[in-house]
Amino acid sequence: MTITPELLAKYEISLPRYTSFPTLPHWDQNHFQPSKAIQLLKNQVLLDPRVSLYIHLPFCESLCTFCGCNKRITRNHQVEAPYIQSVLEEWKLYKMLLPTQPVISHIHLGGGTPTFFSPEQLTILITGLLNGQKTAEEYEFSVEVHPNICTTKHLKTLYNLGFRRISVGIQDFDPKVLYSINRNQTFEKTRSIIEEARNIGFTGINVDLVYGLPLQTLDSIAYTLEKIEKLKPHRIAYYAYAHVPWKSKAQRRYTEKDLPSSADRFNMFLFARKWLLSTGYVQVGMDHFAMPHDPLSIAFKAGKLNRNFMGYTTDISPTLIGLGASSISDFNTAYVQNYKEVETYQSTIASGHLAIEKGHLLTEEDVTNKRHIMDVMCKGKIKLPNDLSPEHLAYIEEKITEFINDGLLQWENESLVATEAGLLLIRNIASIMDPYLYRLGMRDNVFSKSI
Structure with a gap:
């Protein structure tokens, strides 16, 4: 790793x-x-x-x-x-x-x-x-x-x-x-x-x-x-x-x-x-x-x-x-x-x-994103929701490419799964599916550090 x-x-x-x-x-x-x-x-x-x-x-x-x-x-x-x-x-x-x-x-x-x-x-x-x-x-x-x-x-x-x-x-x-x-x-x-x-x-x-x-x-x-x-x-x-x-x-x-x-x-x-x-x-x-x-x-x-x-x-x-x-x-x-x-x-x-x-x-969007984020946290797998805004989807796809290049995600068959290094940084991976963070941006003195 x-x-x-x-x-x-x-x-x-x-x-x-x-x-x-x-x-x-x-x-x-x-x-x-x-x-x-x-x-x-x-x-x-x-x-x-x-x-x-x-x-x-x-x-x-x-x-x-x-x-x-x-x-x-x-x-x-x-x-x-x-x-x-x-x-x-x-x-x-x-x-x-x-x-x-x-x-x-x-x-x-x-x-x-x-x-x-x-x-x-x-x-x-x-x-x-x-x-x-x-x-x-x-x-x-x-x-x-x-x-x-x-x-x-x-x-x-x-x-x-x-x-x-x-x-x-x-x-x-x-x-x-x-x-x-x-x-x-x-x-x-x-x-x-x-x-x-x-x-x-x-x-x-x-x-x-x-x-x-x-x-x-x-x-x-x-x-x-x-x-x-x-x-x-x-x-x-x-x-x-x-x-x-x-x-x-x-x-x-x-x-x-x-x-x-x-x-x-x-x-x-x-x-x-x-x-x-x-x-x-x-x-x-x-x-x-x-x-x-x-x-x-x-x-x-x-x-x-x-x-x-x-x-x-x-x-x-x-x-x-x-x-x-x-x-x-x-x-x-x-x-x-x-x-x-x-x-x-x-x-x-x-x-x-x-x-x-x-x-x-919870809104309908919350329920959908909750399911996808828990899939990332519990299974280490990413699924792209089909009801995202074009802007958010483009952001997610860009981050996924980054994660793959950095060795945090890899393709297994047709699924994107976290690598060993990705498991440690799984909060980072899950966060791209979080529309609240996407809309409001990262803020200090709210959450603990991911590492």
């Missing part, structure tokens, strides 16, 4: 990660109507009752400075019970609106730190969500855990509630890097949690790693991968660090001078990719790796990989309902996002109203 410094400089631009389309900065707030979005949700559930639930649990005991997620830092665990009750009340409000009983196919607990909540409160949450509900024949419940505040009781409780997959945040095991991002996490504690999860019966072990962190080097990546080999996770999400200090003030603890260069970041990815492939992992999309028997690899090979607000997934449910502060829902033809502030979210729910702050109603 060869990308010259000149190509790195050319393609290192601010771009969406395309976990949805249109991306949130391009949502049309002027024409958004919550009532219309709810009607679209009702229509979708009548067509297909499968529903996935994402529950945002925003509390953390300490601040990881690299994190751009919506979180609330506190050691006051008195916040647990009222927040759980708000989430359950929100779910009741949704159920009252739905025209038929939904079938729950996935539940994902994200954060924040879900294991900030006690096993007892997590039991109240899950039993409340499932009370009187149908679950799909092959449902999956997953949870994000922080080894420092995840206990054996947490794992046993979650397993008994139906969870079989855990996602363990690691990022890096180098002490210097961990200190720079304010994450006091040891390999021994991480290994202990993963081993306990396996012994209890969890069949899916995911870990999150990040490259491009402050003070990170190839040596620290190699050190981390040596540790990862001992953990033997089924999936590895190897994310590029998103430096967005205008959005996440905690990232101002360090400066751009502390971050690896674009070339160093790229080499970090290549180094880890080579190691992961040599140890038996399959590359899935731009930044995930999974063992061949893992459902994510199987879905990728079968052309059934999906992508949503949590990243690459096997979840093919047409409806995702987000519960909790800042959660985003995807009703297939509409997006809605809850209020980010915990207090505003809770008070709105307490008043008997959904806590929807903003959203977007």
Whole structure:
């Protein structure tokens, strides 16, 4: 895989990660109507009752400075019970609106730190969500855990509630890097949690790693991968660090001078990719790796990989309902996002109203482009829509020629597919299909860098 410094400089631009389309900065707030979005949700559930639930649990005991997620830092665990009750009340409000009983196919607990909540409160949450509900024949419940505040009781409780997959945040095991991002996490504690999860019966072990962190080097990546080999996770999400200090003030603890260069970041990815492939992992999309028997690899090979607000997934449910502060829902033809502030979210729910702050109603053009962009992100293939303006089509054809000349795309039979180098720059490739970027142009301080 060869990308010259000149190509790195050319393609290192601010771009969406395309976990949805249109991306949130391009949502049309002027024409958004919550009532219309709810009607679209009702229509979708009548067509297909499968529903996935994402529950945002925003509390953390300490601040990881690299994190751009919506979180609330506190050691006051008195916040647990009222927040759980708000989430359950929100779910009741949704159920009252739905025209038929939904079938729950996935539940994902994200954060924040879900294991900030006690096993007892997590039991109240899950039993409340499932009370009187149908679950799909092959449902999956997953949870994000922080080894420092995840206990054996947490794992046993979650397993008994139906969870079989855990996602363990690691990022890096180098002490210097961990200190720079304010994450006091040891390999021994991480290994202990993963081993306990396996012994209890969890069949899916995911870990999150990040490259491009402050003070990170190839040596620290190699050190981390040596540790990862001992953990033997089924999936590895190897994310590029998103430096967005205008959005996440905690990232101002360090400066751009502390971050690896674009070339160093790229080499970090290549180094880890080579190691992961040599140890038996399959590359899935731009930044995930999974063992061949893992459902994510199987879905990728079968052309059934999906992508949503949590990243690459096997979840093919047409409806995702987000519960909790800042959660985003995807009703297939509409997006809605809850209020980010915990207090505003809770008070709105307490008043008997959904806590929807903003959203977007997809146009026919949005639906078409969403499908094509997800084909690029999940399959690495480009299909040209047949309803583009002549100007946009000419632009796409020009960019495709550039990508071919730069070694990012190639013809396979009659299809254009991403090369190995193209997979790393898949956001660049997908972006040419994005009419919002085409019309509005690239803007700084909106999206993270593509490399």
